[in-house]
Amino acid sequence: MKNRLKSHLEQALRQCYAQGRLHSGEVPEIQLDVPSHAEHGDFACNVAMLLARAEKIAPRKIAEELMAALGEGDGLWRKVEIAGPGFINFFLSNRCWYGVLDDIARAGEDYGRCHLGAGKKVQVEFVSANPTGPLHIGHGRGAATGDAVASLLEHAGYAVDREYYINDAGNQMNTLGLSLYLRYRELLGETLDFPANCYQGDYIRDLAAEVVASEGRRLLDLTEEQAVAHFARFGGERILAGIDDDLQAFGVRFDRWYSEQSLYDRGEVERGIELVRERQLAYEQDGALWFRTTAFGDDKDRVMVRSNGATTYFASDVAYHKEKFDRGYDLVIDVWGADHHGYVPRMKAVMTGLGRDPEDLQVILVQLVNLLRGGQQVAMSTRSGEFVTLREVIDEVGRDACRFFFLMRRSDSQLDFDLELAKQQSNDNPVFYVQYAHARVCSINRAAQEQGMQPPALGEVDFDRLVLDEELVLAKRLAQFPETIAAAAQSFAPHRVVFYMQELAAQFHSYYNRNRVITDDPETTRARLYLANCVRIVLRNALRVLGVSAPERM
Known part of the structure; x- marks a missing residue:
């Protein structure tokens, strides 16, 4: 939707230049925002204000010229108006919004995918727990986060590898x-x-x-x-x-399990140390070898080789990250516990020292999980008789609830995980609430089939039968899914998909509770079935991104 609007604005701007109505020749990056008040339209654009200095005329005059060049927009909008100092507000047509339903039906399980990544190679390294004990729930949150981020990037057009770094040395x-x-x-x-x-x-x-x-x-x-x-x-x-x-x-797979010990066995750590020496990024002091991380923004220099000749974890991390980029990755993402936040600046310094853009390494920090049972704190000790391992949580509440709950908040914010709530089959349980919306559409389909009706196929629906405000609201929400995926991928934020699903599920449940989908009018029924099944497709696609199932019966 936004891309179509941007294309029309860019074309109008070029037309204004070609006709001499505007003169600077600049085509800035066009931004479209959703106004906070519905009366200001579906999208607002500030391009006229961005061009005011270059054009040396008032923004409203620029907006008037652009409006004149926009024309009718091929039915994309029903109204365009100028507001305030020069905002151009677009009110899209209902037929445009309902056309999104055809996009969903046409794309099916691919709806929401985009080409943002353009095939760039990304490695996501996550969990990477020392093989000295079972995974606990903190590891579980890191596993859910890393896997969901990798899935988001795949949906956004990146070529993604998932890697587990085995800390088996030291x-x-x-x-x-x-x-x-x-x-x-x-x-x-x-x-x-x-x-x-x-x-x-x-x-x-x-x-x-x-x-x-x-x-x-x-x-x-x-x-x-x-x-x-x-x-x-x-x-x-x-x-x-x-x-x-x-x-x-837990539904997590890795493309590669990478041994830290193998770095030593293959001489990669020693080669990393030699590279640091060659680039004069290290110096000896008190018998130890120090990396000059302060030269690149760290608060102090870091030891790579101790005075007794033993290498530090930092030395193997330098070698490991160098080797990652040697494998051809354009972007490397590490998912770490929040207690490692102080390690981020030194690894960014390493990237700069090795000649990489520090932004080529992104670190996602994952905060602790506060485990509750019925609102009461669970003692975080195996000696207490209560469990804290990931496997025990999975066994009690199920994989779906476990993954969903871990992803409900920003990864760097603390998370309350209530075991009893996660098991409830009620609207208070967020994963049940979302999954039930999907199952509810499947139930509607079964009821329709019992009456001899099938969900309509692409091009078989009269959208004029969708006359309710709630139906238009649902269509608008469905149209937001591709940009939700793109934004979540760009910010490595799977919780945005959770928020989106919760809003979509709430709107659908509200619509269903107030209106019959299967009505006495066949054409209205077909249109509503079409809308409901688009909700089902989007919920299924969103759940799949998070590694959560989309049950057909509950």
Whole structure:
């Protein structure tokens, strides 16, 4: 809709220049906004005010010239008027709005897709939890966010890869190996003090019990260094397999699982350090190697290699992000927990230091989840008897509710997740409310078929039968879906799609509760069925973007 209006305005502007009615020859980026008051039209444009300085005449005079050149608009609008200092307000025709229904019927599951990305390559890296324990609900919110952002970008015409970065190098893996080894020895009868800095969860004891069952006492013959390395490999592999199972249950897939250890094995970390040295981006001080991140806006320089020769996480992150762009990505998106916000400036500094535009790296921060049950705080500890793992939340409330709830708010704002509300089959449950709107249209279709009627096909509807204000409001809302997807993709904000669906569902439920879709008049029934099924298509498409199902019965 907006694109058609913009095209008419650009054509009118060029006509004014060609006829000498305007003289600057400028064709600015035309912006169309939805006025806050309906009496000001469907769209307002300020192009006349943008051109006033170049043309050296009053904006209203420019607006008058543009209006004269616009003509009738091929039925796109019913009225155009000038308001205030020179706004051009468009009042679109009802037939134009209802023509959107044909666009939806024609495009089907592709309605809402666009070519904004023009095939640019994007990598979205998300979850990337250390393979030292099961995923918790915070990881779940990051998984839902990353997967939905990737889906949005795909719908906006980007070529997207999803990647999980496995933090399988460094101290946390040694700690995992030691934790399992000590529990293994305990299960074989030793009495020992279990260190507070080791992993405490019951899953550690369960994994150690598996080793006892399969290996018996054999591993006691290993040196501690050998045993810790063995248990670290075993535990990491088993925990990562469990993470993969949980994510599959959550409907999340990855195109690549990327090992941090592989960066070391292939010499990528060392090559990254050498590149930093060659570009004189690093210096030695107190026996350590420091990256000059302050030269690119960070608050202090960062250590890459400690004085004892050990590399830091920062060193492998430099190598990893360099390697991402070496693979040909135009844009890299990292989804991190909000506690990593201080890490963003240094990684932006790395991008600049490596010769990339820092905007080529975008970081989405995900805030904590406040878990409730019936409005009461759930203790966030496995020892309390309450669960906090992602899998347990999925098992209790279901994948759809889990994903929908995680995406209801901006990712960088705190989220209250009420388990009891997520299970309710009532209008108070937002995911039920949206899904029920889709199921309700499917129910209407079944009722129509029982009476020998089929939903009309493209071109078989008399839109003059849609005379209610509520029907026009629904058509206008449906027309907003493509720009909602585009805006959500540009801002990496899947919650915008949730808001859109909630508004559309509310409008449809209200319409259905006040009006019969299947009426005594066949032509009115066909038109209303057509409208209802366009609502169904858009709700299904929007739910699919978020990885949520669109049930036909509820």
